[in-house]
Amino acid sequence: MRSYTLPAAAFAATLAVTSGLPAWTADTPKRGGVLTYMIPADAPPSLDGHREGTYATIHSVAPFYSVLMRVDPADPADTTRFVCDLCLAIPTPTDDGKTYAFKIREGVTFQDGTALTAADVAASWHEIIFPRKGVLSARQNWYSMVDSVEAPDPTTVVFKLKFATTVFLPALADPYGFIYEKQILNKDPHWYEMHVMGSGPFRFVSYEIGQSIKGERNPNYYLKGLPYLDGFVGIYAPKQAVRVDAIRADRAAIEFRGLPPSARDELKESLGDRLTVQESDWNCGNLITPNARRKPFDDVRVRKALLLAIDQWDGAPALSKIANVRTVGGIVFPGSPLAATKAELQTMAGFWPDIDKSRAEARRLLHEAGADGLTFELLNRNVDQPYKFVGTWLIDQWSKIGVTATQKVVPTGPWFAAMRGGDFDVVVEANCNSIVNPVLDTQKYLPHDIFVENYGYYTDPVEADIYQKMLHETDPLKQRILMRAYERQIVDVEAHEFPMLWWNRIMTYRSYVKGWKIGPSHYINQDLATIWLDK
Amino acid sequence: MYRYVLKRVLLVIPTLVGAAALVFLLMRLIPGDICVVRLGSGGGSFDPRAIAACHAELGMDRSVVVQFIDFVWGFCRLDFGTSMWSGKPVTTEILARLPISLEIAVLATVVAISIAIPLGAISALKQNTWLDVAVRVFAIGGIATPSFWLGIVSILLVLDVTSAITGAPWMPPIDYVPIWQDPIRNLSMAFLPAVTVGYRYAAVSMRMTRSAMLEVMREDYIRTARAKGLINKLIINRHALKNALLPVVTLIGIEFAFLIGGLVVTEQVFNLNGVGRLFVQAVQNQDYTLTQALVMLTVTVFVLTNLVVDLLYAWLDPRIRFA
Numbered sequence: 001m002r003s004y005t006l007p008a009a010a011f012a013a014t015l016a017v018t019s020g021l022p023a024w025t026a027d028t029p030k031r032g033g034v035l036t037y038m039i040p041a042d043a044p045p046s047l048d049g050h051r052e053g054t055y056a057t058i059h060s061v062a063p064f065y066s067v068l069m070r071v072d073p074a075d076p077a078d079t080t081r082f083v084c085d086l087c088l089a090i091p092t093p094t095d096d097g098k099t100y101a102f103k104i105r106e107g108v109t110f111q112d113g114t115a116l117t118a119a120d121v122a123a124s125w126h127e128i129i130f131p132r133k134g135v136l137s138a139r140q141n142w143y144s145m146v147d148s149v150e151a152p153d154p155t156t157v158v159f160k161l162k163f164a165t166t167v168f169l170p171a172l173a174d175p176y177g178f179i180y181e182k183q184i185l186n187k188d189p190h191w192y193e194m195h196v197m198g199s200g201p202f203r204f205v206s207y208e209i210g211q212s213i214k215g216e217r218n219p220n221y222y223l224k225g226l227p228y229l230d231g232f233v234g235i236y237a238p239k240q241a242v243r244v245d246a247i248r249a250d251r252a253a254i255e256f257r258g259l260p261p262s263a264r265d266e267l268k269e270s271l272g273d274r275l276t277v278q279e280s281d282w283n284c285g286n287l288i289t290p291n292a293r294r295k296p297f298d299d300v301r302v303r304k305a306l307l308l309a310i311d312q313w314d315g316a317p318a319l320s321k322i323a324n325v326r327t328v329g330g331i332v333f334p335g336s337p338l339a340a341t342k343a344e345l346q347t348m349a350g351f352w353p354d355i356d357k358s359r360a361e362a363r364r365l366l367h368e369a370g371a372d373g374l375t376f377e378l379l380n381r382n383v384d385q386p387y388k389f390v391g392t393w394l395i396d397q398w399s400k401i402g403v404t405a406t407q408k409v410v411p412t413g414p415w416f417a418a419m420r421g422g423d424f425d426v427v428v429e430a431n432c433n434s435i436v437n438p439v440l441d442t443q444k445y446l447p448h449d450i451f452v453e454n455y456g457y458y459t460d461p462v463e464a465d466i467y468q469k470m471l472h473e474t475d476p477l478k479q480r481i482l483m484r485a486y487e488r489q490i491v492d493v494e495a496h497e498f499p500m501l502w503w504n505r506i507m508t509y510r511s512y513v514k515g516w517k518i519g520p521s522h523y524i525n526q527d528l529a530t531i532w533l534d535k
Numbered sequence: 536m537y538r539y540v541l542k543r544v545l546l547v548i549p550t551l552v553g554a555a556a557l558v559f560l561l562m563r564l565i566p567g568d569i570c571v572v573r574l575g576s577g578g579g580s581f582d583p584r585a586i587a588a589c590h591a592e593l594g595m596d597r598s599v600v601v602q603f604i605d606f607v608w609g610f611c612r613l614d615f616g617t618s619m620w621s622g623k624p625v626t627t628e629i630l631a632r633l634p635i636s637l638e639i640a641v642l643a644t645v646v647a648i649s650i651a652i653p654l655g656a657i658s659a660l661k662q663n664t665w666l667d668v669a670v671r672v673f674a675i676g677g678i679a680t681p682s683f684w685l686g687i688v689s690i691l692l693v694l695d696v697t698s699a700i701t702g703a704p705w706m707p708p709i710d711y712v713p714i715w716q717d718p719i720r721n722l723s724m725a726f727l728p729a730v731t732v733g734y735r736y737a738a739v740s741m742r743m744t745r746s747a748m749l750e751v752m753r754e755d756y757i758r759t760a761r762a763k764g765l766i767n768k769l770i771i772n773r774h775a776l777k778n779a780l781l782p783v784v785t786l787i788g789i790e791f792a793f794l795i796g797g798l799v800v801t802e803q804v805f806n807l808n809g810v811g812r813l814f815v816q817a818v819q820n821q822d823y824t825l826t827q828a829l830v831m832l833t834v835t836v837f838v839l840t841n842l843v844v845d846l847l848y849a850w851l852d853p854r855i856r857f858a
Contacts, residue, residue, distance in 0.1 A: 038709075042812070042816045043621065043816075045573050045620050045621055045622075045820075046621065046622060051585075052573070052574075053573070053574045053575065053576075053577045053579055053581055054573075054576065054577050055577060131588070134588070134591070134592065135588070136585050136588045136589055136592065137582070137585060137588075138574050138581055138582065138585050139581075139582065140582045140584060140585060141580075141582040141583075141584070190622075193622055194622065194623065208631070208711075208808075209621070209623070209627075209628065209631045209632075209808075210631065210632070210808045210812075210813070210816075211631075211710060211711055211808045212710050233710070235709055235710045235806075236808070237709060237806050238803070239803045239804065239806065241687065241804070242709060242803075242804070242805075242806040245690055245691075245694060245706050246706065246709050246806075248694060248704050248706075249694060249697075249703075249704045249705055249706035250703070250704075251706060251708065251709050252709070270698075270704070284578055411567075411819060412567075412572055412576050412819065413565065413566065413567025413568070413569075413571075413572050413819065413820075413821045414565070414566045414567050416567060416568065416571045416572060416575060417566035417567045417568065417571075418566070420568075420571065421566075430578035431578065431579075431580070432577055432578025432579050433579050433580075434579070443580060444580045451580070452583050453575070453580055453581065453583065
């Protein structure tokens with residue numbers, strides 16, 4: 001965890017805090033203008049970031065809110081770099097890494113003029129970590145290490161942990177961790193579901209359900225000189241064709257999730273240098289989960305044979321032309337220090353460099369398990385990018401070892417119902433996260449008896465034990481070794497689940513939009529403060 | 536006539552009650568859970584405690600029977616409750632979308648009537664001429680072409696043509712502004728969907744007008760009118776068209792009712808935040824209360840439209856009201 005508080009990071013945080021202006025912009029930013037962007041979703045269930053898990057909420061209201069700390073807007077691609085937003089500096093933990101005392105910026109006000117103090121920060125985080133009865137907190141389980149959150153004075157927030165862990169600070173940079181007004185939360189913890197009251201770079205103007213959301217510059221924003229925009233309009237546009245056409249016709253300048261390669265190519269051809277493209281590995285990937293409660297998938301030889309049949313090294317370049325997938329990786333986001341190197345990956349089943357050898361071994365294992373000519377149903381979600389592309393490709397891969405899979409594509413509701421009810425043979429799932437926080441991100445792979453939203457329905461005490469050690473390990477090198485052991489146990493030894501290609505985030509937008517950098521998630525860096533229009 | 540009207544109005548009640556019970560049961564047969572969709576559709580892992588809290592908040596931990604009684608009691612009081620997805624009153628959700636759907640439905644109906652009735656009548660009166668053939672081809676084209684496809688093509692056409700002419704592609708606005716706020720922006724958004732939907736609607740009505748006119752023109756009373764020496768214009772307008780419009784009015788009524796909530800794909804193609812799109816969202820999100828309310832809205836519109844059509848029938852044809 002020390003890596004987050006290295007002098008360089010602290011210096012950058014201080015620079016951002018003191019100057020308010022990002023030093024990375026090459027051009028001189030211009031003030032003014034209204035950014036029209038599209039939110040690639042229907043209306044979010046609510047406007048309360050603490051309770052929701054959809055990016056539609058983030059893309060709608062993030063510009064209205066401050067957070068305690070966040071990824072560096074100047075370099076969101078760096079998975080280990082976090083900077084302060086409301087805090088003055090990222091603290092060095094005391095008490096054997098179990099106490100974090102944050103000093104809070106003074107002079108910040110909410111849109112209604114109320115001063116923001118440490119009490120508001122503590123109350124907001126208390127509501128996230130220890131929600132009162134009847135209040136829903138979507139990511140409560142990220143903070144199992146937190147013992148208490150307190151505000152001993154108006155400028156200090158203290159988090160006390162049950163144990164020291166490296167996952168805490170990245171979890172604290174959660175983009176959903178909006179800071180709400182304590183007195184409003186005290187009166188009605190559900191108030192923020194339908195209302196907005198923040199201290200972010202923009203002030204709330206209006207919200208038309210499922211149509212648009214509007215904001216205007218917050219003149220009292222604490223980062224002086226920001227935001228550059230006079231305001232913004234976010235238009236809900238769930239249909240991809242609409243979004244592509246709208247960018248082409250300049251009805252909107254950008255959407256912040258990502259478009260598939262075909263849309264990128266179409267827009268580039270149409271708009272030329274009037275279009276800018278940024279691409280990044282995405283902290284999202286599909287994983288293939290056999291149902292260990294069903295025969296023959298309770299047999300590790302069958303699971304491993306299915307894994308060995310897949311040639312990701314060959315598939316990646318081909319699939320990346322038509323689907324938003326790109327990078328071969330293990331269970332950890334490829335840009336993270338905890339991720340496996342190519343050499344490490346190639347020692348594990350499913351990643352061997354020699355696919356002929358791999359498939360020969362797959363056939364041998366199938367034969368040994370008495371599962372020659374295996375036939376099964378691959379459950380998939382009715383989402384084109386990239387679920388159906390990956391599913392179709394997998395069927396072809398498995399056919400190379402004589403396995404016949406048929407794809408059953410169902411809408412999201414029945415897909416979840418089938419997974420949660422264990423009513424499937426093999427399923428195409430996804431693991432999509434915001435801040436890159438590998439230990440938390442990989443809890444999806446924990447055995448079902450520990451993590452009930454694991455749909456592989458396996459038990460594995462060895463794996464669970466490694467995870468607990470990794471969660472408590474604060475030495476990055478030792479933690480990396482544990483992560484390799486955890487990954488090997490899941491993929492190579494037991495073949496519980498198969499991590500597939502990591503997604504590719506392709507951002508295509510009008511070139512006059514400046515000051516925004518791509519990150520590995522569509523959840524992060526969404527407050528629009530640094531964006532300006534070169535018009 | 537009053538007895539007829541009363542009979543028709545009373546028939547509405549069992550129809551609505553039956554529909555309410557059916558939709559309640561059908562929604563619960565669809566596998567899935569709104570709380571899981573809500574918290575997990577982004578692909579991230581979620582806290583099982585949040586699912587339990589969500590169930591409790593939405594009253595899903597109550598028995599189905601209690602939920603049904605609650606629904607029926609609310610329905611009787613015209614209280615459809617709150618959307619399980621957004622927590623907003625169902626009426627707020629629907630009323631936010633109704634203006635755009637109504638506007639498209641009205642405009643498409645205007646487009647359809649203005650095309651269908653004159654062209655259908657001309658086609659019948661000029662049977663087997665080149666004009667008739669042209670109108671029939673036009674009508675078959677409208678029936679055969681899905682309006683959403685026509686919508687996509689029309690947007691692309693507008694983009695390409697404007698790009699070729701001005702160098703800057705143009706498309707209609709993608710956010711709705713009420714007509715009283717900005718009529719030009721509103722109509723430029725509504726024009727293409729109204730025309731693409733209206734074309735298919737017109738094609739169906741046109742064929743119906745043509746066949747009804749052909750049938751009526753062969754009736755004895757038309758021959759009698761001719762024998763009496765009435766001028767052709769009077770025969771067509773007063774005797775033929777009025778009678779031929781009976782089935783056309785029914786069709787227009789049914790089509791209009793369908794457009795409120797039925798423009799699912801068209802609304803998506805043109806990014807119209809209408810009732811049809813809301814319907815799809817509600818089903819996808821497994822929002823029982825909103826889906827139930829929307830089905831009831833659609834059923835009510837259909838039932839009331841049919842009622843109006845039946846009353847129009849009675850007005851147009853005295854044999855019906857005196858039967």
